[in-house]
Amino acid sequence: MAELPQIHSVHHHASHAAHGASSRSERPSLFSWLNPPLLIVVGLLVSYGLLVCWSAVQGLEKYSFNRQLMCVLIGLVLMVIVWRFDYRRLANLTTALLALNVILILSPHIPGLGTDAGMGAKSWIKVGMQVQPGEFAKVTVILYAASLVARYGGTLDDVREYCKVVGLLLVPFLCVMTQPDLGTGLVYLAISAAVLVMGGAKARYLLITLALGIAAIAAVFAVDELLKYETSPGQYEYRLLKNYQRSRLFVFLNPDADLSGDGYNLAQAKIAIGSGGLFGKGLLNATQSTHGFLPEAPTDFVFCVLAEEFGFVGVVALIALYGALIAVCLSVARGADNLYGMLIVMGVIGMWLFQILENIGMDCGLMPITGIPLPFVSYGSSFMIVNFVLVGLIGSVGSHNSVSGRKATP
Template identity: 65%
Template structure:
């Protein structure tokens, strides 16, 4: 009788291999991070819809388009290995200069609200917003070269000089709000990158002295020419309103007073979603952008504000954990620069709406209206996701 052919036994995957595959998938997908982002973006879309539905100057469809484009950009950036970008300091510097100065080009440059900050290429976009991405990469790449210890004063001045180039470019528009964001990103990079505290204190003192000098020189210029040249009148008014909220009651002071009324009228639970009156009646200016927090506070009250702050806190804590787990300084600096940027924007926007900070027009992350702003924030999320996934890719090997 002929022997039956031998059948190979089917081998089941080793438990260690299965666990390694699970770890690899987990490394690519940070569930808490994605869930918090989804909740925050959804919350923002809900409030933006309430703010723009009665204002023909804004389009909710455009905001949705910004989210859709941002999601695609985030996924692409997330998959890209950020470590390949650590040596391109010069390239990032050039990109920043080109982006920020592009609104000055005569064909595509567009002036709006007293600033040359926009370009029109089929659609109107704000290059200074997109430059925040390359500012983060530039500052992180600059400081990563020093390995966490920047003790040489000449190297410190060199690094600081490179980081100040985007600020100098944005002030030619001028866009002080975005410029302050650039400065704060640079400050985070210097602190987290290991610059000596003595150099940081000297820089801070020099910055304060420079601000005082600008005001003093501008007063001299006005005495001779009859008008301010270094600072726009509206910028001065915003600072004066911050000092005395009774100043300019029909201008910048009016904006602040209406913002406070909207926040105060929300009470504990708010007037109800889509039932806010300050923005619906056109009393609260720039409600979908600068004062979106006031819309939230008026309609959902203190409880709605607590929910927003809780979402922000959860996102920041998750990002801190990602930065701490990073295997290289460049990745850690990217995450911390993005977190620092968000924190500054959150504190400044909410603070200015409450009268605790000067009004600067800085938008609220994931909440304020603006497709360019939304796309940029999603790209930042992708960068953080890239740091997470490429620093945890070895989980599968460790089993």
């Protein structure tokens, strides 16, 4: 994005023309790069999330709260490093970012490196500890999508160019589906959609793309029905979608269809949320999770633990914090002095909004059940570190705008 240095130069000279010699006395202070509202909101969210996570992992040997704390500390360090880094240096690295995405997402397929994450999904690698590259690729997908779309200067109205951009944005999704990890793939699509909308794509093109996407999903189910094969009397395996993926969608359409499987999980999630009442049962008193009725309580269904322990008031507090986070991020996006920076922030907002709506929605039966975690609340080392890195990216956009003479304001 070659215009970035020019934009910076325009602000630089305009600032000198307006303020003259006085601008020399307005040099940024040591901590001028900080964004107090962003740090306060993130601090409150992380603290609330750690409290709920600590309660959710009690008595579960599979999870380690100390590891979660360690990842928060690692995330804080990386957040500061990314915050201080000038994001504009990545604006012209579209091809390199695409290559990095492909390498990250496909790394679990490397023999001896990848490991099975359960249900047949190979999305983790072992490098001393288990790491999920697809989570870290969320950062590079945002940078890649913003870099690609920013090249069109905010006007993506040529149908051939639009199709080319959509095709390139689908590469990370297609790569992650080789694992397969549909939840992470949907997050990539949400990021791409947010960047396309804010990057100037015509509404007509976006609606046609959405319609084609829905048609493609219907086609996958239709073809899967033709390709299925019987493994035992009355039991079938499908070639395109895993059995559990089909089951989750059918449970969403008919919650009472499978009360011994995914339907049972949804029923228990609703019981947990409803039993919290107005003020909740209190910390460590979430009986649905402590008695083993609620599966994957610290990760996929952590919102149910929060709702059961802190009730409706606790849920409203969480949603208010998420609302404040989005509002602060939008203020940074509005203050961005170049399209690339604005698209980065909007990509992050798109990702967080989708994950919040999907995670809470699936626990309430309003969305299909997926493995999408809740930002800053769900247990997960890779996920927590990535969220801090994204905060650093937003801070980088805001702080470097301030340096160039345009500070983001609400």
